Amino acid sequence: MTQTHISESQIPNPNELEKAEEEEYDYFDYFYDEPGSEPGTLNIEPDAQPSRIVLIDYDADHAVRKVDVIPKALTPYLGTNTISWMDVQGLGSETILKQVGEIFKLHPLLLEDIVNVPQRPKVEDYNEQLMMIVQMVRSTENDEGFESEQVSFVLGRKYLLTFQEEEIEDCFDIVRERIKGNQGKVRQGGPDYLMYLLLDSIIDGYFPVLEAYGDRIEDLEDELVIKPKTSNLEEIYTVRRELLALRRAIWPLRNVTNILVRGESDLISADVQIYFRDCYDHVIQLLDIVETYRELASSLMDVYLSSMSNKMNEVMQVLTVMSTIFIPLTFLAGLYGMNFKYMPELEGKWSYFVLLGVMLLIAGGLSYFFWRRGWFEPFYSLKKD
Amino acid sequence: MTQTHISESQIPNPNELEKAEEEEYDYFDYFYDEPGSEPGTLNIEPDAQPSRIVLIDYDADHAVRKVDVIPKALTPYLGTNTISWMDVQGLGSETILKQVGEIFKLHPLLLEDIVNVPQRPKVEDYNEQLMMIVQMVRSTENDEGFESEQVSFVLGRKYLLTFQEEEIEDCFDIVRERIKGNQGKVRQGGPDYLMYLLLDSIIDGYFPVLEAYGDRIEDLEDELVIKPKTSNLEEIYTVRRELLALRRAIWPLRNVTNILVRGESDLISADVQIYFRDCYDHVIQLLDIVETYRELASSLMDVYLSSMSNKMNEVMQVLTVMSTIFIPLTFLAGLYGMNFKYMPELEGKWSYFVLLGVMLLIAGGLSYFFWRRGWFEPFYSLKKD
Amino acid sequence: MTQTHISESQIPNPNELEKAEEEEYDYFDYFYDEPGSEPGTLNIEPDAQPSRIVLIDYDADHAVRKVDVIPKALTPYLGTNTISWMDVQGLGSETILKQVGEIFKLHPLLLEDIVNVPQRPKVEDYNEQLMMIVQMVRSTENDEGFESEQVSFVLGRKYLLTFQEEEIEDCFDIVRERIKGNQGKVRQGGPDYLMYLLLDSIIDGYFPVLEAYGDRIEDLEDELVIKPKTSNLEEIYTVRRELLALRRAIWPLRNVTNILVRGESDLISADVQIYFRDCYDHVIQLLDIVETYRELASSLMDVYLSSMSNKMNEVMQVLTVMSTIFIPLTFLAGLYGMNFKYMPELEGKWSYFVLLGVMLLIAGGLSYFFWRRGWFEPFYSLKKD
């Protein structure tokens, strides 16, 4: 697991917060070598899980599953006619990874890409092997942000080698169950069909993650129009940033699936090619969705600005109405509070009442003026909230 | 029918509103499989209509229409030389759909795309069959938003198989009438010409929907310049979102019609290709329109912001003019309201009147200043409203 | 003529205004068939002009012009070796149009595109005929907005058939004069050269229309910086909308001329191809201009917003300066207007004058503060206006 996104509402202590913030920007921030370092260097991350190998060997008639296999024990399976799926879980044990690399004759650069996560999704054809790297995503538990994990495939003639960052319960389990229970066509297919099944489940995993963003955008829009808050601003920004990250993971998938559809490698049979066409369609749909959400998220900022402008207008109207009505009245009161010796009005018996009448007239006139302009609306609209 | 858009003005009760809001964002939110699910799984939506099959069998001389045909009864029509149009209405009956799939030997992935709506419009060539998926749209009754329905075509040598989400009165009825009444060239053409007629009526159905958005944008612009309201903000956003959804449905249509024009499949005769060229032209025109409206809708947000800014300017001018004129007068009144023992001015016989004169001069001078700047305009403009 | 744009300044009565507004959005709003209608249906608009045919028959040696020719009378000219230009003016007479269609063996879809205006500009090759549809534009008399008219060409081996919406005096007259007077090379050229001459004059007609928008943008910018008004907002929006419409007419012209330059049809001779290259260059120049104006018009909105913001700043500065200077003075005056029995300052002989001095000091200090900040500018700048 490369990232953990921790929402504001469930932060347990400052240290964890620190860590969370450090990681916040890490969505697919590609791994890079120290400038000048030897090509092919494996950078084992300190917090990487130790590697363990799970082997599933099957054909139409049988299926065997072995856990915690040592690399050397894989050699016999390379020559057999059965399909072997070797799943390396955890990228923390350099020795195991290097041994696997030697047994399967992996190019040093290939092994480097598998271990130094995350890499940009890609397919590379090494004649007898087809290497594919993709990013798997899943929603975090609190439904804010998402987690990602790099999954690397090495497809051989009779085997499929996969590398995962974590030993976690995921959508691969369903495929394992299907092999075990001989459900569907998986046991009839080759390693290419198995790779399709795994890739398909990874791609399908993007949909619920994206849908969660659709819901957040919808919620945000409702909030923004009714009652914009500063925290909305931050959330719009976060949604935009995370959609950018998702887009960065999905765009290269388009290329990856397209290469598989064109079927330039003979490791993929014509039958399975049609299935990869289905993957390609799904990736295009993902791109459609991510671009739509990006546009909506971007126009949310306009909505926010306009909504703030609205709110300020209301504040100003209240101030202006109150000030403008009372300003002339206060002036008149001040006028007759002056201490001049000779002010004829002060002596009149009804002067005070006449002045009160004049004040009422002025206040009424101005109120009518503002009422006609609709500037009393902010006073009424209070009750609605 | 995939969506119902309910306008604010005619909301009957909170429950329905809830439902409407839930659905609001659903415009072409593509269907996706549960990650890890078996490829080819049919997901029957709980509210899907039960399927029924309407068969129209015709050639230049005769035309027969049969309603509620059972799938098995379709088999004889596959071998005949007459054109058979099998229209499956409603996607709710898994058994019927699977039987149809078996009779017509549909690829499991093809059947999955037909049933798990909505899918992105596409054409796929299965040698003996040409599959096309498109989205049909129609305006809702209250002219706000639109409804969409997926229509899937499977074109064979002598038959056309169509799948619709609903059994509803639509533009296909006109084609049915034309077959019945032997109007136009439909009875002389093959299933490819029939597919053209149906596709053409689907594409033509987009025009009035788009035109309604043109009208809404025009109305909005008029309102915004004269009297911007908060609800406009929401409507602009809604128009933008719905235009995005329409664009998402029309863009792939371009590709779909282009493939048909190039006529790579021999199921489409050269004569009919020219007709598909017409479809292609119409799709390009739709794209022209949708892009234009999107640009206009996007510039409406600018107009809104500018209009709000205008309004605030007016409010501020009123406040500033009133405050600034009375502030020095009120000060002067306060000054001569002080109770100092020795204030020579207070004793003068004409002091009071002199002061009144001075106040008049100040008020006049400031008024002239503001009049020259045009800041009295908001006071006049009231009358216009 | 498809549109009439009526400027605000010369609106004669409300009814006409209504009509103008109805039409305002019609710039190239493509014609569309009723969904489900028979392909090839001619939709004669109720206000379309009755059709009349003008025939000009010429070769290097002679030139004949016949007005109000009936369709049948055209047949003899199809077989001759002279160049025949048949100009159908007005699209209101279905019988005439259908007869012309039969005589020239026009494809029903072709005739539909000619009659159901407006269509998107395009070229289509029907082997023995080359069909081209373009939009001709001209400025309205009041120089606001523009009018458009669809011109359709059908180029044959020895004839050119043109369709215009109106019988109006236009740039084609100059070409007619040139044929009559045997000026230039027109009588030496074939119908392809004639088509070039007409297309060239249509394309050249876009330049003055676009130039008028350049002038309006320039005027708007001058106004906006000096004295922004609400009506400017509306005008910017209108200019943007109309430029969008023009762009929609010019973009497909690029494709149209490019097809003619590539000369895939043998109806266009190599000599004339070079001339079409000139047309292509002009269309590219038009696109250059329209895109530049669109960018300028779009940045005008920014200028407007900034200008409004400027204006509000000035208003606020006036309010703030006046309020802030008098607020402490008014407080002091109020303080010594209190009626406490024991207020030692009130008794002093010079107290009043000391206070006045203090007030002067405060007012002076604050004024200096504001002067240093430049907030007095809005007071000076009045005189400039």
Place this chain on the structure above:
Amino acid sequence: MTQTHISESQIPNPNELEKAEEEEYDYFDYFYDEPGSEPGTLNIEPDAQPSRIVLIDYDADHAVRKVDVIPKALTPYLGTNTISWMDVQGLGSETILKQVGEIFKLHPLLLEDIVNVPQRPKVEDYNEQLMMIVQMVRSTENDEGFESEQVSFVLGRKYLLTFQEEEIEDCFDIVRERIKGNQGKVRQGGPDYLMYLLLDSIIDGYFPVLEAYGDRIEDLEDELVIKPKTSNLEEIYTVRRELLALRRAIWPLRNVTNILVRGESDLISADVQIYFRDCYDHVIQLLDIVETYRELASSLMDVYLSSMSNKMNEVMQVLTVMSTIFIPLTFLAGLYGMNFKYMPELEGKWSYFVLLGVMLLIAGGLSYFFWRRGWFEPFYSLKKD
């Protein structure tokens, strides 16, 4: 010379200003024919300079320069083996231009493009001649805006024909000097190498013009952040407009040089092609720069708006702080200025001083509140300016 841009600061008299404004928008506003005019018409502008021809004839051993050559005198040089550079300066003499056209057998459309300036840069291949049109730019003397001049090249087997709008001292002089002094490789090269030299110097001439815009943008940004003014708004708009014009001149240059690099014409030798590759690189660099500046200029508008918003915030803070502190104090003063008969506080010996204390407390409390919020900043920041 097509344009003169006159800065605001050095306007001598209203008439010139008028002229300057008229021309302001003319940057590369392409020349267009009167709609319907005869193709090949030469439009001599009334203020065009009379044409004169300067001939330079050279080979490795000798170099001759003749001024004010009459067109007929050019004929003998067409047949020789020496390189002849005919430079036509000024496009005002129709006779001379037509004679040149006849001698060199220029296509009428080619001559039209040369004379009717400005045209979009382009290369056209007429088999025995290669025609190239480009725009030369130079900064105006006051470093605001730029001037442009069209330079047309006709490259033949043994000659180079150039057309310039003006007889002015320009970068071509350096090339002339080099031919005269036999510096560099110019005398060893053919007319293609000469064309490269001239094109290279034209392209290099864009760099200082663009750099001046870089400086203006930098200056503007500094001003905007410190002290935004209304005139900045106008200048940003002008810079954006002029960069748009430059981009319009440079984009087609990319195509022009690319065609020369691909060397499809045999008039350009392989050796010289490598040199044109250098031109192409420079054009790409120009595009890089112009796009960068356009982005920067566009983000300047955001900076302006934000800066205005900043300024308004400061104004509002000053008003709010002053008003809010004094409003309760003034109320209290007013309260004890009332003339009720029974107001117990008025009688107390220390009442006045107690009230003063209360007022101090209130003022202090509010001041602390505002100080904590940082709203006193605008008061301090004055001193910095």
Place this chain on the structure above:
Amino acid sequence: MTQTHISESQIPNPNELEKAEEEEYDYFDYFYDEPGSEPGTLNIEPDAQPSRIVLIDYDADHAVRKVDVIPKALTPYLGTNTISWMDVQGLGSETILKQVGEIFKLHPLLLEDIVNVPQRPKVEDYNEQLMMIVQMVRSTENDEGFESEQVSFVLGRKYLLTFQEEEIEDCFDIVRERIKGNQGKVRQGGPDYLMYLLLDSIIDGYFPVLEAYGDRIEDLEDELVIKPKTSNLEEIYTVRRELLALRRAIWPLRNVTNILVRGESDLISADVQIYFRDCYDHVIQLLDIVETYRELASSLMDVYLSSMSNKMNEVMQVLTVMSTIFIPLTFLAGLYGMNFKYMPELEGKWSYFVLLGVMLLIAGGLSYFFWRRGWFEPFYSLKKD
């Protein structure tokens, strides 16, 4: 080193500041020749470092390093079978550079591009030599901005010639160490593998520079939402400008590496091509990152504007709440401060207290009104800061 970016916080004296500002805009401002200057002219910058040559000659068995070699001493190494890496450090000595040019038979334009820095990254194939120009970047010490240096490669059959602007400790040292210590595969590889190693370390050097911008954007966003300042505005602008500069350097790298991957030159062996594929992947990742950061930086401006708008709203709310509550009270106080002879209320024993009660009611009512609207929030939120 081409640029030095000096942060505001550590400016030592005005002169240096001047210099820094002069250079500020220089990021990759391409070098250009004086218009009209002779092609192939070497422009030695006055502050360029004197050139010195470091030679490393090696094969699998031995490795020799010579410092300050004179150009002529390089000749013998051209004929040997060992790999020779000639590293020219500093571009200040014209004689040395020209001698190197002669010995290696460099094309004058090639030498010009190497010396006249900076140039746009590119690859050019001169048959027996492959020339590549790239820009190396490193963060400045204060982590604001970055420095760049042009590195030029000339790859021959058995040698690699490199040109650097400076003799500085950089990532090349690690490669030198590896040759010296015979680590990795470098001594087994040819000059093409050496070029890959150097290019790889240059590309990897972009990652930490970009990452620093990611951090700055993150910091900016945090600041903007909490407490926007004017200096943020400037910093956003700077970040955008510098990201534009980086993008300008990385985009052509994509083309450069792509050409190397396609391996059109036979100077690059098939084995090493796979390694260049790795470089290409890294460049694509860089582009991904730079585009993401550019989008984020651009949306920061929106955040800034919105945040300013927020702040102003708060200021206005404070002013409005305070003014509106006290305005009617002050009016009432003024009313009973009038000096009319006949004001019945003044005589009442409890009048004063009744009035105080009324005032309390008014203040309470208005406060409740504002509290309901949430306009008291800015008063609370102070404490949070």
